[in-house]
Amino acid sequence: MQATLPMLRTVLLLLLLIAHRAAAAPSAGDYLGSQACATCHQAQYQAWQGSQHAHAMQHASAETVLGDFADARFEQAGVESRFYRRDERFYVWTEGADGRMAEFEVRYTFGLDPLQQYLVEFPDGRLQALTIAWDSRSRATGGQRWFSLYPDARIRPGDPLHWTAPSQNWNFMCADCHSTAVRKGYDAERDRFNTRSAEQVVGCEACHGPGAAHLRWARTGAQGTDKGLTLLLDERRGSSWRASLERLTARRSAPLAQRKEHEVCAQCHSRRAQIAEGYQPGRPLLDHYRPVTLEPGLYHADGQQREEVFISASFAQSRMFAAGVTCSDCHEPHGQKLRLQGNALCTQCHQAATFDTPAHHFHPPGSSGGQCVSCHMPETTYMVVDPRRDHSLRIPRPDLSERLGTPDACTQCHSDRSAAWAAKAIGEHYPQRKTGLQTFAEAFSDAEQGLPSAIEELAHLLGEQGQPAVVRASAAARLGQTNADVHWDALAKGLGDPDPEVRLASIAGLERAPAQQRAQILGPLLGDSLRAVRSEAARVLTDVQLPESLAGQYAKALAEYEDSLALHADRADSRVALALLRQRQGSNEAARAELTQALRLDPAHLQARLNLADLLRALGQDDQASALLAEGIARQPDTAVLHYALGLTQVRLRQADKARASLAEAFRLAPDDRQIAYARVLNLWSGDPGAALQILEKLTRQHPYDAPLREAATRFNWKAGQHAAALRHAGCLQRLQPQAETVQRLLGEQAPAAGDVQHACGPEPSGS
Structure with missing residues (x-):
């Protein structure tokens, strides 16, 4: 806690840290824009111009808008929206945040294929994404129409999914991945945005780093192996995939020493939280982002994608990732097209005579069932019309689907059959069942069911170095959510894992460990080389008395954690996290102020309302807690946990009849x-x-x-x-x-x- 260091020393350290970050940040002049690359890299530039990256975000114009704005109308749940043009500008007449129909100007297009969204700019600098989108597929495939991203729901103003809500805010949700070198520019005092980027689209410098030094290198003929770039994406240079008679699958000629491409792509192609601005290729990913693990709800127990998780962690659990396959082995990075089409892409490395044959896939050649991706990269459709392939590249396991209820590639096509049928069919073709690299499904499933045996299974996974790092990290995250004390030794060992994501997940899992134990085993992590790791250690050590020898490292790491929260001060989530920090530091009034601000930013934020009600209870102000929860119920009447919390508050207020009614309603809803x-x-x-x-x-x-x-x-x-x-x-x-x-x-x-x-x-x- 802060008592470990005099307040003045803490402030001075924080000021020094901020000054260091400001000095290290690239200036706007370091970024030149993609056009500056075209002279020397014409072929790459032309390929990029036809890519999704080059159309990630554009000013709305006759050239960029794909949707029908010729007085087109779209009706959903009794609300009719209208899309039209006036004076070469684009407008939508739709329901605003106050529930009234109004006119809004579309300022930007967002994306290209298979759908295009549209952004509305508000006077405070917010850009909000309309949840009515344009299906840009051909008419023959069902496109060329307006559609709702939430087709089965009536999304009312105040709902977290309404287009004016924080969940549809471009400045936080989208900008960092749809533009280059974004600075959010949120002013917490004025509650305004001044978001800026080096380039409005995902340009060359998003992947190669700022180009000014490279241009100087090219013009002057200066020496240097880095060519003036922050990172050379040269993982494929000087290496190849070599086939041999005794192996069915090619192997990389030289081991992959670094994960350069994967980290560059993962800055956006991953489910992650941003903890600091200013990422450049070549900088450690975990100095700027905190990737999520294979969390329940986001992934199925066997690691298959469930929600929209953006590829990275799926690929990181695959055998191909372990073998050293990089993103550009399959994808041409500038135009984003596959290097080869169909099974030819896979048979670059996997012997066609063995794998591209009915003897392997038992489907007619050239059929959809005979495509490698149908079995090994099944699709899940997101945003109604956007199918994404699962990049975990796994062996189909209908036997697991039968036992665990996980998705099965076989019955995705054979929808009239069962997983048991598929398991039997595969068993007949392959009597010696292949389990594949991903062997964690049972342990994760047992953990999700709460089986006592899961603790030992997870501890084993965490310590098994042969498992992919993302699996070990996911085991640590699940282990930390159990209530048993026996997991602490396993998590303590995870703190020494060579992979930072494993260390990060292990730290969070030790949050409930005794203070003395945390001080002993987490103290060294305050000096970790990666910001995400050391700042998480500081968060978990906030209520621990540390030795004076760690005071400086603790103050610096805690300042970094608070800085990550300040970066997203526009979000109720960050305000809630800061409130929890202040409570652990013993400042309930500061926590109350943050939670109050969180609800001002997002009145529908459930956790902020519940935490504030709980804090009011702790302060002996149950009457205010009751009013706060009743207000939440008026906004969200079908939210069971609000009725539950109100019922408990009414019990404390000795309002027996009201409590009985509230708890009965909570039980009815959930x-x-x-x-x-x-x-x-x-x-x-x-x-x-x-x-x-x-x-x-x-x-x-x-x-x-x-x-x-x-x-x-x-x-x-x-x-x-x-x-x-x-x-x-x-x-x-x-x-x-x-x-x-x-x-x-x-x-x-x-x-x-x-x-x-x-x-x-x-x-x-x-x-x-």
Whole structure:
């Protein structure tokens, strides 16, 4: 905490850090624009001009706008929007933030194919993306029409998905990847943006770095292996993929020493959070971005893409990535086209006589089923019309799909068949089942189900150096979310992993470890070479008394963390994170101010409202918390957790009838939420114990490995005289926590032995 360093010294260190960052940042004059590259690199420039990068964002004009603005109309859920031109400008008549229909000028186009979006500029510098987009595909393929990105919903003003909401804000959500060298320019005092970029599109310098020094090198004939560039993208130079008679797949002639291309592409082609501006090719990615791991909700348990995750982490878990394949081995980087079409792309390295044949893929040659990508890179469609291929390049595993419910490439085409059918068919063709490189699905699935065995499985994955780094990092992230203390040793070992993403995920997982333990094992990470790692260590050590020898490193790393939050002060998420930091530093009033500001920026931000209500409770101001939650319910009446939080507040205010009604409504809206359902159990117990036990029984079936639920089921059933049910739940609890004394404490001499009730908790782990 800040008490480890005098305040003046902290401020001085922060000022020095800011001055260093300002001095290191490239000036606007270092960037020349893509046109400056055309003279010497004409072929590359011409290829780039036809690319998506060159059309990532453009001023709206007759040449750039693809959509129908000839008084075209689009109706959804009773709201009719109109698109038209006037005086060579483009306008939309649609519903604004206040719920009224109004005219908005379209200032920019956004993207090209298979859809184009449009940006509206507001007086405070915000650019907002309309959620009605133009389908730019051909009419024959269903395009040339206006469509909604949320076709099945009525998105009302105030909804987080409304086009005027922060989730559709270009300055934060889009600019950094659709333009070159972006500076967001948010003024927190005035709540205004002055966003600027070196080039409006994704230009040459986005991938090669600022060009001024390179141009000087070219003009003067200066010496130097770097040619005046911040990074030479030369990973393919001097190497090749060599085939041999004894191998079916070519191997790289020389090992890949660095991941230059991958990091350059990952600045945008990854799901990540920006922690600092000023990234240039050649700089460490984790000094500017924090990539997400294979998180549940974003990825399926086997690592296949679920949400829009932008390729990078998918590719990083593949065997091809491990073998040294780079992005430009398959993609021509300037025009962004594939280097070869169809299976010819794959048979550059994979022997055609073995793999491009019905004996391998058991489909007719030339058919869609005979395409390598159909089985190894299945598509998921995002934004209604935009199919993206999964770059994890995995062996199809319908046997896993059958057990774990993961997607199956076979039944994606054979939609009338089951995963069991597909598993049987593949088993007949390949009796010796190939598991592929990705062997973590069972462990991740077990963790998502809450199986006790998952802790050991995740710890093993974390320490297995043969696993891709993104998998080890994902294991650390899941391990940190468990409630068991036994994972801390595994996470402590993860802190020494050579891959920074593993270190980063391991730090976060140790947040709940005892303060003394955190001080001992996390202190050295304050001096890590990467900003993302050391600033995360500082965050987790905020409430820990550190030795004076670490005070300087801590102050610098914490300043970097706070700087990352200040960069996104326009976002409620960042304000909430800063509020949590202030609470850990013991400043509740500062936390309250940040949460209040978060709700001003985004009144629909659920976490800000819940955190502020919880802080008000801690301050003994339940009346204000109740009013705050009631206001949230008025805005979002179908949000169960708001009714739940209000019900708990009303319990504390001794408003029994109101609390009962609030908790009943929360349970109606989210009957499968374990916290809400358990609160409903407690609320019902005194008046209707039978109904309470029914809910509790359903909860334990849905969450069979939740020890606190089993303990509650044991206790309540015993109280109700349902001794057989109590013993059944106690048997499971004994299996879940064999070292604990919980069952003996609850039931005394009636407690069963750990082995008396077999499989009481549900099915065996998926890997068994």
